[in-house]
Amino acid sequence: MSALMLEVKSVQAGYGPMTVLDGLSFQVARGERLAMIGRNGVGKTTALRAVMGVVPLRGGSILFAGEDVSRLSAHQRAERGLGLVPQTRDVFPSLTVEENLLAGLKRRPKAALSEAYDLFPRLAERRHNGGNQLSGGEQQMLSVARALLGQPRLLLMDEPLEGLAPLIRQELLAAFRHMGQQTGISVVIVEQQVDEALAYAGRAVILDHGAVVHEDDAAKLAKDTDTLERWVGMAVH
Numbered sequence: 503m504s505a506l507m508l509e510v511k512s513v514q515a516g517y518g519p520m521t522v523l524d525g526l527s528f529q530v531a532r533g534e535r536l537a538m539i540g541r542n543g544v545g546k547t548t549a550l551r552a553v554m555g556v557v558p559l560r561g562g563s564i565l566f567a568g569e570d571v572s573r574l575s576a577h578q579r580a581e582r583g584l585g586l587v588p589q590t591r592d593v594f595p596s597l598t599v600e601e602n603l604l605a606g607l608k609r610r611p612k613a614a615l616s617e618a619y620d621l622f623p624r625l626a627e628r629r630h631n632g633g634n635q636l637s638g639g640e641q642q643m644l645s646v647a648r649a650l651l652g653q654p655r656l657l658l659m660d661e662p663l664e665g666l667a668p669l670i671r672q673e674l675l676a677a678f679r680h681m682g683q684q685t686g687i688s689v690v691i692v693e694q695q696v697d698e699a700l701a702y703a704g705r706a707v708i709l710d711h712g713a714v715v716h717e718d719d720a721a722k723l724a725k726d727t728d729t730l731e732r733w734v735g736m737a738v739h
């Protein structure tokens with residue numbers, strides 16, 4: 503069994519004539535939480551989408567749990583245990599919370615919904631509310647909970663804290679930590695909330711122009727203000 507959950511090797515990808523990922527390489531160990539940070543437009547979302555198989559590779563390869571999945575569809579990758587929580591928050595507005603969760607169950611029994619409600623008690627309270635009646639934080643919880651019901655071994659989360667108030671961000675991060683303890687799941691989190699992402703993650707990579715320019719232990723990077731200012735360009739407190 504490979505000790506690595508994910509190996510991204512020299513990946514090239516883009517849109518039309520534009521190259522976005524240009525020799526992107528990074529790894530995620532089993533059970534590891536990796537933060538991916540960098541300025542706007544450097545290719546973080548595209549990196550997650552390439553791993554999931556939503557954006558096709560133009561070069562390089564992606565190994566998931568030791569298997570080359572580069573040529574597999576997003577659906578096939580999901581079946582193998584890859585999950586993506588997109589930036590847009592994947593909530594069906596016309597369905598209730600419970601119906602949204604049922605859509606994530608795939609072939610599992612309905613009783614598995616209790617996993618989602620245990621992790622996010624707010625969703626249990628709002629199980630009969632419409633997806634369009636939820637706050638931003640609740641939508642994010644629903645989006646993550648639905649992805650988890652598919653029992654992914656690696657969860658890719660694209661800016662899950664975006665636009666949320668500090669208290670809700672802390673609530674979500676606490677649930678993410680709990681989720682890791684319960685399931686041993688590996689996580690890649692893309693975040694603009696750099697200090698919070700680094701506090702949550704074990705390791706971090708910084709992207710620039712579609713490649714990794716710096717890699718470090720997350721706690722160490724959190725104190726490395728020179729590197730953060732150089733590559734992320736934001737004040738971190």
Ligand SMILES: Nc1ncnc2c1ncn2[C@@H]1O[C@H](COP(=O)(O)OP(=O)(O)OP(=O)(O)O)[C@@H](O)[C@H]1O
Pocket residue numbers: 517522540541542543544545546547548549
């Ligand atoms: N569907 C698309 N079609 C064409 N160009 C795209 C598409 N999605 C992203 N891009 C472009 O690809 C580049 C990388 O975008 P991407 O969203 O991967 O960066 P990012 O690092 O996630 O940025 P942000 O932090 O702003 O979300 C940008 O120049 C963007 O405009």
